[in-house]
Amino acid sequence: MDKSPVIIPAARPEAPAFRFCCLLAEPIFTKDSPKEHSPSGGNKKEVSGIIYTCNGGFIDIAHMRDVCDLTRYYHHQLKRKAGKKDETFSSVHHYKILGHNGKIVKDIPRDKLLHVAARLAYLESVCHEIVTYWYIDPDVPGGHNSAFSPEDLVSNHLGANLGIRAIEALEKGTFYMYEDAVTSELTRLLSDLGDEGATATRTKLALGLVQTVPWYIPSVPTTEMKLLRRNFGQNGDFNIVNPWIVPGVTGCTGSTWPVAISKTWDLTLDTYFTITYKPDLVWYVPASPVAKKMLGGEVPHTSFTGHIATLRKHAEQRYGSSYDSPEP
Known part of the structure; x- marks a missing residue:
């Protein structure tokens, strides 16, 4: 009789819950806000919102939490597939806008699994911005009016980094529960970004500036605000994040991006997989004809650069030559 231990795979992490987000949203997050994390978003102690940090500019805590959870989700899938060539993986975006099919095209080394997972999480977040940009005329709350908001890509990038930090802490045995690891690493990451003194007053001052x-252009309700500036990454490259710093914010004497966090993605990670997103173009019926025309039925991750080039031309025509700059 075989008496070897029975290995029961861990339950698949659930897809991230919907969290209210974006620069146009409340509430304000501060250095004193609770950092507790819940992958389902159902923990009443979990708080998200917008915070202004001296080194990272505006940060959307909801986006960070979402992409962190997506990193965990993909990491679990890749580990179950042992990172083997020709294995497939899939997911359903938690906003029900994206469904997709992915395939591992060459064996992923064990020490690369987590970073590939973080890359997949970030790419999904970028595709979400591309798709929702075309929910336009009429604008949709959470659609065109907030796509590629100045803090989006920076927050998504930091969320992937948060996922890496939290899962590494788990694997080292520093924490037993994922939620505790994220809570601790979120506190540390915000400190790296210069959240000292990040009160509600500071963030409101930055928003006013x-x-x-x-x-x-502010509006009531906030879901009808009109976003005039879009951050597509450094020089329009979504693979290099570009934090927008607001001059004149009290308590911020300078801006230094954390040395431990690269602003640039390692593009060799993309050589391990292919992934094609399938937008749900009936999510908002009035906008679907525009989205369908601009996106088609499928959006491979290799097409992102071309899609963003098209978005930038559209944004320049609609909002003027300063559409992608924080400057007046």
Whole structure:
């Protein structure tokens, strides 16, 4: 009789819950806000919102949490497949906008699995921005009015990094529960970004300063605000994040991006997989004809650069030559 231990695979992490997000949203997050994390978003102690940090500019905590959870989700899938060539993986985006098919095209070394998972999480977040940009005329709350908001890509990038940090802490045995690891690493990451003194007053001051540029036109309700500036990454490259720093924010004497976090993605990670996204173009019926025309039925991750080039031309025509700059 075989008495070897029975190995029961861990339950698949659930897809991230919907979290209210974006620069146009409340509430304000501060250095004193609770950092507790729940992958389902159902923990009443979990708090998200917008915070202004001296080294990272505006950060969307909801986006960070979402992409962190997506990193965990993909990491679990890749580990179950042992990173083997020709294995497939899939997921359903938690906003029900994206369904997709992915395939591992060459064996992923064990020490690369987590970073490939983080890359997949980030790519999904970028595709979400591309798709929702075309939910336009009429604009949809959470669609065109907030796609590629100035803090989106930076927050998504940091969320992937948060996922790496949390899972590494788990694998080292520093924490037993994923939620505890994220809570601890979120606190540390925000400290790296210069959240000391990041009160509600500071973030509101920064929001007031960018209205004078303006980055957006405020409105009540906030879901009807009009975003005038879009951050597509450094020089329009979504693979190099570009934090927008607001001059004149009290308590911020300078800006230094954390040395431990690269602004640039390692593009060799993309050589391990292919992935094609399938937008749900009936999510918002009135906008679907525009989205369908601009996106078609499928969006391979290799097409992102071309899609963003098209978005930038559209944004320049619609919002003027300063559409991708924080400057007046």
